[in-house]
Amino acid sequence: MNKKVIIGAVVLLILFVPAFGFAAVDNQPAIELNGVEIQAAAYIDGGNVYLPLRAVGEALGYKIDWSEKDGTVSVSGSGKNIMIDLKNNKVTANDHVYYMSGDAADGGTIVGDRTYMGAGFFSANLGLKVLWDRQNGKVELESVKENAISIKTAKEASETDKIKITLQYPQIEGLDDKAVQDSINSIFKNSAGAARNEGLKNADNMAQDDAGSAGSPNKCETYFDYRVKYNQNGLLSVVFMNYQYTGGAHGLTAQSSHTFNLKTGVEYKLKDLFRNGADYVSFISDIVSSEINERVKQGRLPEHSITPFKAIKDDQDFYLSNSAVVVYFQQYEYFPYAAGILEFPVDFSVLKDMLKLDFSFLLDGAKLLEASGTQNSLNIGETGRVILRGNPTTGYTWHYTIENSDLVKLDSEYEVRDSNMIGAGSTFIWNFRALQAGRTSVTFKYYREWEGEASTTADNTVEYLIRVNP
Known part of the structure; x- marks a missing residue:
């Protein structure tokens, strides 16, 4: 039996997003690979997440070799042949040669005598989804x-x-x-x-x-x-x-993107991902605005913009990463050249109520649990996710009870506010890890703490049935 109450400080979207560009709480969080902790730690620098190449690569089954003479690290196995030239900041991934940037999009760094690569390197080259769980001090890696x-x-x-x-x-x-x-x-x-x-x-x-x-x-x-950036589920x-x-002093870089359905050849625009009537423009705009303010506060963006940000366009430039819809803005669009191309990831899970059913697979990784008597099946080590709406400003909060906590346990929980406006609602996310075989349930009740559990109505009770496979 286990009970938990979600109250207190609000945890914004930046606490559970793909690992690009957010400030660190702990600069050496633990690493979990497919639900199993490995004996290594990530490294946080300048808000970016870097992962130890040898530890993660070998845990995935790759061979890692270091040449002190050439200043290179090679990664080989499973049809991949990658050479990282640390002296010249260059990566050769099979037949693709590119230069590393200075951030976690695809860059690298040396910590002590170990090579760390940015989260984007692992996503692009080793097929990993990288999620930084700041609240629990860990970085979660999932193979896709x-x-x-x-x-x-x-x-x-x-x-x-x-x-x-x-x-x-x-x-x-x-x-x-x-x-x-x-x-x-x-x-x-x-x-x-x-x-x-x-x-x-x-x-x-x-x-x-x-x-x-x-x-x-x-x-x-x-x-x-x-x-x-994304190469799965029939999308590219x-x-x-x-x-x-x-x-002159420098050139200019323009970024563009294409997202295709590999079966039909259809190219998607941002609006194609969302249900008719879904106000995704306001929702994403609020997240971008909040994050701009946070970056300014942290000194990562200048205080004065060229043009104040108001809202994204309904056909805003975007791409898919392994865990988020990423909207972006060109150089000079809102901030000076030094700010670069600004990117803002929005985790798939917080878009759950807006995504078309055709794109529900974007929520995979953690399995989205279904209520209303549906039997949810998890394998040992897998994660089941619950997403519910609420509004703490009304005094109501979600409380959960696990029937048998030997079978599943709470792995992490997050609250994502719709906006910073007074009275705004929130999306609540819970991830439950399957521990051993058997049947159990997790029941959520929505009530005011001072009115007690007995005040909960049937409409404010949600039950999730879970079968953990042996």
């Missing part, structure tokens, strides 16, 4: 089943006295419908071609501007690259970075 496709990197490189061009873009193989495959590949190729043409136009303009002068020491440059979400240098 990727689509049965292969992704090759097409490359183009050229250089003249006017411009240097480097293009890398993905080409997929293995789809049953070749027409869909060709269509998606054509879009990717055309995106790279558009970047090339933009660079050539920039070079012509620079040449015309320099005509009649002694000439400029600058040369235009185009660097076009990609990252695969890819981000492109288009860097253009046209002279």
